[in-house]
Amino acid sequence: MTALAGGSHSATSWHYEGNTADIACKDPTDHCVQLEDFCRSRDYVEVCYPGSTCGGHETWVHCALFYPGAFGRAEDGEVGEKID
Numbered sequence: 001m002t003a004l005a006g007g008s009h010s011a012t013s014w015h016y017e018g019n020t021a022d023i024a025c026k027d028p029t030d031h032c033v034q035l036e037d038f039c040r041s042r043d044y045v046e047v048c049y050p051g052s053t054c055g056g057h058e059t060w061v062h063c064a065l066f067y068p069g070a071f072g073r074a075e076d077g078e079v080g081e082k083i084d
Helices: 032-040
Strands: 020-024 044-046 060-066
Touching: 032 044, 032 060
Parallel strands: none
Antiparallel strands: 020 060, 044 060
């Protein structure tokens, strides 16, 4: 896992809701498609991966799940609508 709420993310990033993880998927083996499928099989709000329209995710899968605290502890209750 490369990032939860740390790293360099925008102020409106899902990472700060505790429901998002960036997971490396190129080394030591390429398993990006499997991670993308895993995220899509859950109740996701955002998924970015190598080759996606999100851009900048060439070595990892960014998986934001709908429920707060999915990958950590959310600070305040519910996940709201993301504002870009």
